[in-house]
Amino acid sequence: MLVLQQANAEFTAKDCRDLGFIKSQLFCSSCDTLGEYGLDELKDHCQECCQKDVESTGKLMVYPKAVLEVCTCKFGAYPQIQAFIKSDRPQKFPNLTIKYVRGLDPIVKLMDEAGNVKETLSITKWNTDTVQEFFETRLTKITDDDNYLLTNRV
Template structure:
């Protein structure tokens, strides 16, 4: 076949290689597919799920969850990379007294320091920070229930542009 490819039908071998490359590329793309933050939440996975956690599923006879887990997880190195988001929504309950550290942040001038940060009051909600992509979609969602004022400010300094 190699001799034939060098003759008049010499285009066969390069065409075969190109088709093989395209097939491999499709398989790799499908394998590395990720779910949206919202889809992962609906599947029951946290937005800050590390891929090392997916490795533990076999210990609990839950290997059927592995593909979904892998589609929702973040590699440790990827998790640490600095990424600026277009905006964020800090959802809090109107009765902030239950969360004095979050209350101190919300009632201070600090939220005004971050471009795209919105405070949204949701009845009965625990404090949640939703990071938004360039299209205004939720890219990441984090519970800040146990965070103190400095932690909220430091995290937002890393994730949002300061004014």
């Protein structure tokens, strides 16, 4: 007698790449649309490689902190990310940290209050406006009461 037991484990980034998916760029909502294109056979693997982009209520997850990580050596390849970082746009997000990591393509890490990484997203294909819009929708808004001293600089 042969008994097969299915394990419900998430695939690694390498497993997903071997299947043709880029784990850091794949949202689960994209997997839900595969049937519309006659690609139902890919759905199970897609679900194992995707990142949750929507809560069960249909509302986007909002996080209290984020880190944008990039290497300055990559600014030539990603001028839109350089434009965002060098502009005044990051100042609009006091809960956003820019971190320079040698050799790294641009990514965003979304974190909980304790600083635990909850989501990691590649932003290599995003334009400057998309980066700003993402932070406007996915980062917790800091109220003026919390930040009044920052606006009173001399």
